[in-house]
Amino acid sequence: MVKKMTEAQAKEYWKRNLSLMVKLLVVWFVVSYGCGIMFVDVLNQIQIGGYKLGFWFAQQGAIYVFVVLIFIYRSRMAALDREFGVEED
Secondary structure, eight states: OOOOOOHHHHHHHHHHHHHHHHHHHHHHHHIIIIIIIIHHHHHHTSETTTTEEEHIIIIIIHHHHHHHHHHHHHHHHHHHHHTTTTTOO
16 A cells, blocks of 8 residues: 655655756766767777677667666655555555
């Protein structure tokens, strides 16, 4: 059973939720835009398996990081839900 939150609790819950989302979106932006576009020339000096690192981030790395961020968000939100008593059964 989900407990009802007070207005103050609801505001704190959403404040922490939005804070988490902003942090994760910043990481995603830095990896996808920064590593794939802005720093591509510097990263292309490094090679992994014969592929330039900047190319790898632009084509694969940003996708892998995005999937990892989804799992991080899920686990952190599950912990936040438990803390506020609104987890699902």
